[in-house]
Amino acid sequence: MSSTPRRSSDEHPPTLRAEAAPNLSRIAYERFKEALFDRRLQPGAFMSQAELVEIVGSPLGPLREALQVLQAEGLVTIRARAGIEIAKPDLALVRNSYQLRLFLETPAIRHFAETAPRDRIEAMIAQHREAIGWVDGADVDRDLARRIEEVDASLHLGAIDALDNPLLRRAFLQTQDYIRLIRLDHHYAYSAAKVRRTMAEHLEIFGACLARDPDAAEAALKAHLTQSIQRAMGI
Numbered sequence: 001m002s003s004t005p006r007r008s009s010d011e012h013p014p015t016l017r018a019e020a021a022p023n024l025s026r027i028a029y030e031r032f033k034e035a036l037f038d039r040r041l042q043p044g045a046f047m048s049q050a051e052l053v054e055i056v057g058s059p060l061g062p063l064r065e066a067l068q069v070l071q072a073e074g075l076v077t078i079r080a081r082a083g084i085e086i087a088k089p090d091l092a093l094v095r096n097s098y099q100l101r102l103f104l105e106t107p108a109i110r111h112f113a114e115t116a117p118r119d120r121i122e123a124m125i126a127q128h129r130e131a132i133g134w135v136d137g138a139d140v141d142r143d144l145a146r147r148i149e150e151v152d153a154s155l156h157l158g159a160i161d162a163l164d165n166p167l168l169r170r171a172f173l174q175t176q177d178y179i180r181l182i183r184l185d186h187h188y189a190y191s192a193a194k195v196r197r198t199m200a201e202h203l204e205i206f207g208a209c210l211a212r213d214p215d216a217a218e219a220a221l222k223a224h225l226t227q228s229i230q231r232a233m234g235i
Helices: 014-020 023-037 049-056 060-072 091-115 118-134 142-161 166-185 192-210 214-232
Strands: 076-079 083-086
Touching (some): 023 060, 023 166, 049 060, 091 192, 091 214, 118 192, 142 192, 166 214, 192 214
Antiparallel strands (some): 076 083
């Protein structure tokens, strides 16, 4: 049976449902994702609601509401009398996530290359170069990995945000969750070498943006996304 995350047939976009949920449900939703991406939950695992209450630290009612949203987003499958199945990515999810990122980020990076203020691009370049320095002679522990992840995401989210379209932003953030799930399933961990390669690829994109060359920015982005998905899969 395929483990590709499934969407609910509910007419409302999952992220909108999450945002509309009561505060306790939203907290349970966020805590579940924290537990998942902190590796306290494992892809493909079956969990009882009682086990999730203990791990997530949320009352059962709000957790149940959060699980409905998480199922709509493809991160869990609620199986009657069997428990909650944590999504385990398959090759279809890898392919679809990569394709969706291309569709979302290609026009975004072209727009960013044409319109982003030069001082903003230069500040992002400086931040990336600083991140390279963070890993020189250092062990990439959890705290450092989170800081690096924020820098890593800043290019992609910055380009998406430049389009000023909240619907595209929501779609991008959901795609990011899929990428994080793929990394989790393949036991991806940041290393100094991976950080240097990622930052170097970003710097090439920034260089094209500084040159106001959207074609070069698009080409560099596509090359980076190809390398990024391969790194996520441990290739």
